[in-house]
Amino acid sequence: MNNVFKHADAKSVSVSIERRGSLLRAIVEDDGLGFDSEAPLGNNGPARLGIAGMRERATIVGGTLTVESSAGGGTTVRVELPLPRV
Numbered sequence: 001m002n003n004v005f006k007h008a009d010a011k012s013v014s015v016s017i018e019r020r021g022s023l024l025r026a027i028v029e030d031d032g033l034g035f036d037s038e039a040p041l042g043n044n045g046p047a048r049l050g051i052a053g054m055r056e057r058a059t060i061v062g063g064t065l066t067v068e069s070s071a072g073g074g075t076t077v078r079v080e081l082p083l084p085r086v
Contacts, residue, residue: 001028003050008032008075022083029076037069054079 004013010032017026051067054077058065063081 004030004032024081024083026079027076029074031074034069034071034073034075036071037067
């Protein structure tokens with residue numbers, strides 16, 4: 001949400017959080033400026049460093065983070081994290 005606020009110039013944002021078995025899934029979608037999510041990290045400066053940090057934190061706990069975006073087409077961020085057994 002912080003990246004949406006700082007970088008996207010979005011008019012709307014949706015957030016979905018759900019439990020799917022032993023996974024927690026969160027999806028954040030915006031209709032903002034978007035960016036080339038396939039470009040190398042250095043080409044988009046600090047905005048891409050935030051994504052790299054989110055991906056690193058997800059990986060540390062055994063999860064995944066994916067980003068889909070295109071210039072002018074908004075952004076979708078999906079994260080799946082394993083839930084501890086209770």
